[in-house]
Amino acid sequence: MAGLHELTIHETRGALLRKEASVTEVVTAYLERIEELDKSLNSYLTVLADQALEQARAYDSGTLPLQDKPLGGVPLALKDVLCTQGVRTTCGSRILENFIPPFDATAVARLKENGAILLGKTNMDEFAMGSSNENSAYGPVRNPWDMERVPGGSSGGSAAAVAADLCAGALGTDTGGSIRQPASFCGVVGMKPTYGRVSRYGLVAFASSLDQIGPITKDVRDAALLLQVVAGHDPRDSTCLEQPVGDLQARLDEPIRGMTLGIPKEYFVEGMDPEVARAMEEAFAVFRDLGARLVEISLPHTDYGVAAYYIIAPAEASSNLARYDGVKYGFRKQEARDLLTMYRESRNLGFGAEVKRRIMLGTYSLSAGYYDAYYRKASQVRTLIKQDFIQAFDNCDAIIAPVVPTPAFKIGEKTQDPLQMYLSDVLTLPASLAGIPGISVPCGHTSGGLPVGLQVLGPHFGEAVVLQLAHNFEKNTDHGNKKPSFP
């Protein structure tokens, strides 16, 4: 049998139910690994060792029932943007260094109700703004496949922790690719559901019309299982969908023969790494062998996604982050001479460079005289991007494409040029703007050993078909079984 830390969520459940391992043994295996490896990876900001072990003992002694809860005894990690009652939630920012939420996010409450053990809170780009995890106030996370490279962002800590077997699975959040891109860079599965599928209550807001919570896991079945638990209507988030979620695992093993898959020609951008292009060709061949029909499609407004997103998201952020003023919570610069100075100095010392840049960009584009030229224009282009997808899905069941044009880049490589960093999100932003579901599933490795991810995108509410395609692909390849080897 593989080491306990290598097991997926569903395998862990199997091992626990068959009494092949105790919950304490599973939790201890992860805690020891975190102790051993995370000093160099920096994927966790808070580890809840005592709390997790106490919960494990309650399961093992029978005080807590293991049987009927789908996540009973399974140790999971949470991106540190999700509020956890009584547990520090920093958002990767100095300004929330000592923030202890008085309530659980709905997604967190649902994990707990379903038996999960919270192992800790994971590192991230400050306020989820970033594509490399280098914007964390608590230091960058390293990619377990190559310690000189970034794990992606903004859910870099969650993706690295899953890839390095420092938890059984994790939750991340995706605003413009922040689940799919780090999953691709770290060789794990990451899924962004349809906008509104998962309640945002208790998710610290970055860009409210784009933010979505989703799973980062060791395989596709786990992603379905975890999403099933956290998805569904919540009256505390007025944007949370009432449409029923359905059984997300029911179709995983159904064959995909006869399905039509669209390959968007605009996603094969200039500057794409040839090894990523080759991995895509191989992935397409797998789908053909499984009986899918592959057709070229066009998403003509793809190239405008970066510009539209980097107006809309910072605009929403500039408004959402106005709440950090040193009054109700968060960092305050003491001994400021008056209220206004206190606001300004607290925000200036509390926020990092990228967060300030986005607040500035957003404030500018919403300010008098510029609203029509920027925010309104971007929102109109957003309509066209969404229509591209709706029209494409008239002719195909799902879309398959790369997640990122390149494998993980080096730490420091893009930090001096914010625009270059933004451009690396070119293939994940359109789906976010359109609000459709998407997954990243491992589809190969470069000659240098870096993982490459395949993106599967479905129509609104099409989580089941996305998971079905990803699972069929995963079952017929072995890319997801490779593990990083540490020095």
Add this chain to the structure above:
Amino acid sequence: MKEKITREEVRHVADLARLDLNPDEEVQMTQQLNAILDYMEKLNEVDTSQVEPTTHAVERANVFREDVVGPSLQRDSALANAPQTDGVHFVVPKVI
């Protein structure tokens, strides 16, 4: 090429955003925002004269609930994270 945003405007926007940039930050911010805003020019290639803006990707009508009192945060919990309180209120430096 004409600057999209001048250092003067950066100072004004920082003021609106309640940020206190030092002179070095102002210079760098001006440069970076100009590079980013130049890139945004791309959007003007698209004819949007007949296009409605999208603010939410998944259409939703107004969401209402019954107007009834439910449980809410207790005062102690609401004040627990504040940098300064008197036990009943948030305390801030003098305003006038």
